[in-house]
Amino acid sequence: MQLQQKLLSFYGDDFTGSTDAMEALTLSGLKTVLFLKPPTKELLDEKFANIQCIGIAGTSRTMTPEQMETKLKPILKQMQELGAPANHYKVCSTFDSSPSVGNIGKVLEMVLEINTTQVFVPIIAGAPPLHRYTVFGNHFARVGYKTFRLDNHPVMSNHPITPMQEADLIKHLAEQTDYFIDLADILTMNDYFTELEETVNKTVTKKKTKGLLFDVLTDDHLTKVGKLVWEKSITNQSFVIGSSGVEYALTKYWNSMKGNQEQHVENDRERRIEKEQVLVVSGSCSPITSDQIKHALDNGFTGLNVSPVKLMDSKTSSAYLNGLMNDVKDLVDEGKSVIVYSALGPDDISIDETREYLQSIGKEPSNSGQLLGEQFGTLIKTTVENTTLKRIVIAGGDTSSYATLKMNIYALEMIRSIAPGAPLCKSYSDIQKFNGLEIALKGGQLGQVDYFTKVHQGNVVKV
Structure with a gap:
């Protein structure tokens, strides 16, 4: 048939x-x-x-x-x-x-x-x-x-x-x-x-x-x-x-x-994914993502723990985001792989702080993914525009959705399996800087403890 x-x-x-x-x-x-x-x-x-x-x-x-x-x-x-x-x-x-x-x-x-x-x-x-x-x-x-x-x-x-x-x-x-x-x-x-x-x-x-x-x-x-x-x-x-x-x-x-x-397209070819500097942004509260962040920090990544409330609050967001973008750009220019994260696991104090802030402005906890994701999207977009960065990871389902929408991308295609459910993809864009950008979107419960380091290191795999 x-x-x-x-x-x-x-x-x-x-x-x-x-x-x-x-x-x-x-x-x-x-x-x-x-x-x-x-x-x-x-x-x-x-x-x-x-x-x-x-x-x-x-x-x-x-x-x-x-x-x-x-x-x-x-x-x-x-x-x-x-x-x-x-x-x-x-x-x-x-x-x-x-x-x-x-x-x-x-x-x-x-x-x-x-x-x-x-x-x-x-x-x-x-x-x-x-x-x-x-x-x-x-x-x-x-x-x-x-x-x-x-x-x-x-x-x-x-x-x-x-x-x-x-x-x-x-x-x-x-x-x-x-x-x-x-x-x-x-x-x-x-x-x-x-x-x-x-x-x-x-x-x-x-x-x-x-x-x-x-x-x-x-x-x-x-x-x-x-x-x-x-x-x-x-x-x-x-x-x-x-x-x-x-x-x-x-x-x-x-x-x-x-x-x-x-x-079918050919599925038995080998595709080499080279080691590449990577920027990870995480809005995930999962203990699995927390362990992945800690593993990456122990293996050469530089971490920046950010305040979700300061990123969301209109009184502080502009200055705080600008400062964060400058810090990330400097680290990327130095050749470092960077993780920007809002929480380490479900017990992180930032979760209650975020919930209380959203309640104070009349919003539901479900709005946090959009508010944080859009700020992270601006961070990624600006960093890609102003550096030579070619590989991105976004952790957290809601964060990934809204962050990706802020970038100049209209489509993605898988180029490599990293962990089941969280592949590395190439982007399609009408803007040269973003066309071919490599991006992995990882749900909070997915991936082994060395997921971020695997994305960074690359190797030969079958696709």
Whole structure:
């Protein structure tokens, strides 16, 4: 079976999640480009005519349901109009969301309004390549060598904006929508595909299911759900909601189909990534990122611990940011790799200070990602413009989204896998300084302890 040229369009609810999805597709040999806003047909035809998968990096993880209706819904319509059979709304692999922020149930409602011929939406959270598993509807994620149920997860159960205190994803989503959501459990997933398909059809027909969550524990489960999603999509263009498990599911199925290999770009070439000076900016509160920062500082990086409140407060932000930009420029000019960070872990005093400041000006904690990210974006943009810096890392999902939007970049393409879900990418820009800039966007819970030093050092890897 031959694959057609255009396979999938996806929207990521933050930028780190978007590069995660792009990585899964690229590692499978599919030509994928991630755009910072929906691409026009003219841009695709002129510069990206051969791509098979189109990504759109977004910020909906910090949106209210009202903002989703006005800002996200038009983008989802534009994504559908790109013409790929499958359209994916990509969420974090730890499914962090709430009724008021990043509401996934609201997205379920919107995509069924947009795609009126679609009866139900598949929902996939499990992604075994990222050590994310869904069993009897409960979601699990690994930290180090231990796997936690989501409500006991040391990072996500204490997330500063959307703490995940419910591991049962059906219950979690029931707080976000009145639409009925059911489960294809692990026993169903262990059936032969024809039996699985029959069970799904009966469930949807009899129960009027609007969203169907699939348990995923193994690669075999991924392949089955990938086949199910794809066969429904090529019959009737459709949406799917989930983590990058969606990409892993589809690619496992596509790669199992006879004769599709010539449709792929070469995926066995070696690409050498040289050692390169790097600027890291981190708005992440994760203990994983904290350990990565400490490791980098112990291995030659220079650290600048900044005050989020001073960066956000209109009374201090201008002078404080200017001073910070001067300090970073001087360090980069000296040839040093630099880490600018706002917190070291979830107990950092800056988190409470930021929350109290936002409350004092009538803003929600969810606004911190945008306010801090935009300032970090200005810092990165100015540093790149005024130095010879060629490699950037941004840590923290919300920080990455808003910081990247402040730069003169319109698209990203993966050039190297550093850690699952957090690849190094090259940028596309109409401005020479930013065209070809190397950038890695890392979610708080991703990467090994030496992640930042790996980005700095480079080596030979397969892409």
